[in-house]
Amino acid sequence: MALKVYRASAGTGKTYRLTLMYLNLLLGNSARFDPRAFYGILAVTFTNKATDQMKARILNTLESLAAGEASALGNDLCRETGLPFEELVSRAVTVHKTLLHNYSWFSVSTLDAFFQRVLHSFVMEAGLDTGYSVDTDTEYLLDKTARRMITRIPQDDSLRVWFTDLINEKIARSDSWDAFRLLRQVGYQATRESFRTMGEAFAGKISDRDFLRDFIGKYQQIIQDFEQRMATWGTMAQNLISAGGFSAADFPNKDKSFARYFEKISDSHPAVDSFIPGKRVLDALGGTQTVWYNKSSPPGLEKMQQVLMPILGSIQDYYKSHYPLYATAVAIREQLPQMGLLADVITTMRQVQQEDNTLDIGDSTYLLSQLAGDGNTPFIYERIGAGYDSFLLDEFQDTSYLQWKNMYPLLVNGLSQGADSLIVGDVKQAIYRWRNSDWKILGEEIAKDPQLIRQGVDFFSLNTNRRSYREVIGFINLLIDKILGTLSETIREKTAACDNLEEGDRQYFEHLLFNAYLDHTLYTPAGAADDPPGYVRVNTFSSEGEDSVTLKTLSALQDLLVSLLSRGYDPSDILVLVRTRENARIITRHFLQSAVSQNGEGFQLPQVVSDDSLYLASSPAINLVISLLRLAHYRHDACNARAALSILSDFGKPEVMDDREFLDRLRFLPLADAFEAIVQRMDWTGDLEAIPYL
Template identity: 30%
Template sequence: MSKLQVYRASAGSGKTYKLTQEYIMLLFDEPLNYRHTLAVTFTNKATAEMRTRILNSLSDLANREIKNPEHLKELQSRFALSENEVRQKAETLLGQLLHDYSKFSISTIDSFFQKVTRSFAHEMGLPIGFRLELEAKHIMMQAIDQLILEMDKPEHRETKNWLIEFAGDKMERDNSWNISGEIEKISTQIFNETYQASAILLSRQLKDKRYLSTYKNALWEICDNVDKQISEIGMQGLTLISHYKLDISEDFSGKSRSKVKVFERMANLENHLELEKFAKLLDGVEEWTRKDNKPEKNMAITEAYHSGLHALLVKAAEIIEQKSKDYHTAKSILKQLNALGLIQDVYDNMMKISREQNVFMISGTNYLLARIIDDNDTPFIYEKTGTRYSNFMIDEFQDTSALQYKNFIPLVRDSLASGKHSLIVGDVKQAIYRWRNSDWNLLADAVERDYSTYGVDIETLDTNWRSSPDIIKFNNSFFTLAAGILQRQFNRLIPDDISNQPHIMAMQSKISKAYFDVVQKHSPKKSELGGDIYIKVIEASKKEDFMEEAIGTAISRIEELLRSGFEPSEISVLVRNNKEGVEITNAMLSGAYHSKKEALDVISNESLILSKSEAVKLIIEQLKFVRNPDDQLSASFVRLHIMKQQTLNKDLSSEESAGQLDASLSLSGNDSETAWKNYLSKLGLLREKPFYELVESLIELLPNQIKKSNSVYLQSFLSLCLDYINRESADLNQ
């Protein structure tokens, strides 16, 4: 039996180096270990990097012209080999790997579980030749559209009534009847592992609209009963105040800001369950009276207090303490219930569409595998996959989900029980994939608990080999301070009456624990390397104003760096979300914020979106026109685009423009209409071509410089078209 090795690896701490070293150690220990070792990480890019790093390291070790290659000393020490012996063995191992490359098992977590899924297709009830669908959202959108389009069918009468009620509630709540957005938002829960685990139990109730209506009425009854009791208390209090001829905004302590105004809020049901807003009034009549009141006024307040005001607030406090939890829970459920009531209908439609298209959504893989693996021992899993893995290396462990972790447990335990080697690498501070069910608590807590029988060796890689000392010092100070502040702020929000509960006590140190290893050392080789940290705090009352100033500040700073001699490729802009990325990318490309109104060269995912390409836009509009020659809007767009290109490209040589439709036309001047009709006629000749060939023909007709400047977009668009043909249809009319 062996222990599980855990590496806590912060940014720049040599994680890939360590993984490569561990893998090569396994190969030196047993040359065929690559056939029985599974290394998984989170992205295709990381997979390619790890694979390349291992091969390059073996190549460097085998190359006698490279002095002191990485891992040489460690291998000599671990296996008591001479330098020549290490190099000879590395050469042999490299040859083995390259000649048996298909057994070199480094993949993403999703790819590994896809392989297992295909092995268990029969047990899962999946059809022969099914296709795994990686992007399930478009199936979800089809399902929602189908739900709305088919609601007039007799068999969907209950669903239709629910949809109408949903639209009415939404109209009343926020003056909008468009329910698609809310249905889409709640339907994303279908991909949530927590929902999947309870979906079977909930499906019958969620499908039964009569059950949901009864449930909704019960929730409203909870809320209405509390509202009625609190409202009556408020009105009784106001009646008493009026009876004693008191002015609630003038006579009580605090005047217009008096806590006694809680009776108005209760009567009007406005923030009426906030006990902390009037708790002080329960301490005694002195909290009600004012020192500068006339004696008879304070006497009237005292009489009103003893005649029932105090008793009313005591009663209100009891109701709030006893029923506010149920009240707020019911209110929260009611906000989501209309959309939640449709989630099973959407799911059923998704399953129907999947069967029709012979696809299986990868989002359901982890849950189905968990059910199968849970009932079988590890050898059966290996028999089905056709490969037995003895060693496991799991990278970016903080990004694994609870079900992925559960599915790995029997495999890793089998490895450790057999005395083999398994390790995980991760950093809870870098957990960024919550939207994909990642759970950083697994690395923080679960691993030590679940593998305690075998033992867990934890090593923190505490040296940052990438950054300069100044950057590292700043990060050490900032994140240590920030984690402490955030933990204290969180702890202040915990009510005293639950602070001693075990799971709440654990939360009171959760953030600090996650950042306990945040402090890093710097590489001695980078001691002389400088660095600069510049922080500007922007204060703005509106988010739009903040973004305006933030973008301007960022671009001004970029200009300073460029003038200082930095290359554009050395500058990166980080943003919080895609929307902000689009805004600052557009700002840099427009030149509006530049002192000389010049555009900045920028590459980003946002700038490479297909919809940003004028060439792709033109092709799409041409396709629309080919599909429907009566589409005058598309025809106008095409014509304007061609005229624009002619204006921009007057200097094209006749040789370059020969055979290119838009360069050979003259859509301005006396012959413009004739030229336009000729163009449409030529475009019509392409109508009979298959969809993919049609797109290729339209691309071929673009001017050469447009094809060159838009090559990335055009290649991506062709790939998208091919994917669509394979997934949906080759018919332009679909």
């Protein structure tokens, strides 16, 4: 009996493996069979949708087996259980009937749902009110907390003084000082699992404003000393260049010459990375002649090398010895002042939750870890009336530290009693770091855990992709190989530049990515038919002249879309994936404007459908209604007048702007009648695009 760990990429049969393992535990083997074995099995995945899919897969497979239908899964079950197919069918009939009659004991859930189930049994111990609800909208909680904090600031002298000093300090550094955003950031830090695990003592200490004021003052002095020393050398070098009758642009590479480095480090508000010497600066330090002067240099420039080299050497020596501490001090200065608001934000957040009788979804994991403590875990989970021995954990790369801490004792306890468990995951798909997921649990810690090793851990890789075309698989393999090589080389360069890094740590970082992506190469099934021809094209863009990267990207995307349509593809065959919502808005707006400007020439760009395009604010008709109503009441609002004229021109009715009688009538009509008048004036009653929004 052992823990089986599968590293499995998308499309390699993770759900198949989970279903096989679950049915293997249900149907037993020649030595054991318990129709109620599912009482002791907990299958866990990450989303409710995946939970429903896993339940359906298990039930459908059981039903097929009970009906005597042959399948690849049935053959695998015969091999793993050692049972003949007839016996497997007989047991499947019994188990299927038993499971349906005791469906509430069929435990397939998300980790959050499982923890909530446990926490409901400890409402009093956890200090919760009965009937509380779980709030999954952390953003709403942060917004409500920030707004309440803003109303508190004028009434709390200590909070007002600290907050004012913080804002003034940000203004002095030309940083963003949006109060609402600042408070949300502090609230976000308070909800992070990494902060919770530091304990109450740390939270109390970092919320002590007197302690923070002294601590920040020490690091502010480090920053000032470093910047002043570097600025002195930078100014000295610029003065020597000027005294020689030259400027930084006289050196080779003109405005990008190494001498620009002196100007950057002399700036009154330097960025933290301004002090990092670039390649040309390092070449100058190494005595490379081509960065000091060339044939087209002004006469006498070659003498500046001897003049500037001592200063450049002093700057480099000081940079190597003091920059790590300076960069640390800057990072502390950016974060710690906000932590002075932490206690107030946490208190306000708890008040909001108490009033709404809600619990943030991240709090349940933390509260459960506090209740369990050291050695109490089996009792905690027994209280819910379920004794699980086998655990099937899906999408394990998205598990957080506290979630693993809560599940770990159960897993070890089950293994020690001879029960099998399964973990499936893929570090390449660790996309929930915003939910505190830690891929290193799967990638590193399980293989090193002494208790798990003692109980037995077997590692497997699923690397045959049955979902994607051969061209896609080949592209992904090539892409990962290239990225691994490039990033690993970058890591090696950075670790080589760190003089105070121990050799063990250096080796760890240099091999981090290769170990994480071990056995990443995917293959297609043997004997698979040839895929239809296709290709993956990668374009990169750089900003040149007046054309920005965004404009170039939009133009290339539009050309590609027109090309696909001309080759016979339907709009429904095309999907555009983007990184952020803002990217989606930019692309949607561009396509809508391009569709209007085409005027029926060439291939018509299709209507773009996205979440943002379905908002009322995305409708030109709605925006025009609002603009006209504002114009009727505020004639002197020039900004709104220009907006209304622009939208009216797009609709082909700019003359409405000059219809004073119509605008005056809107002003005195009830809102509903004014809206109806605009619809009639614009002839929208038959406009199929405008009506759904109107």
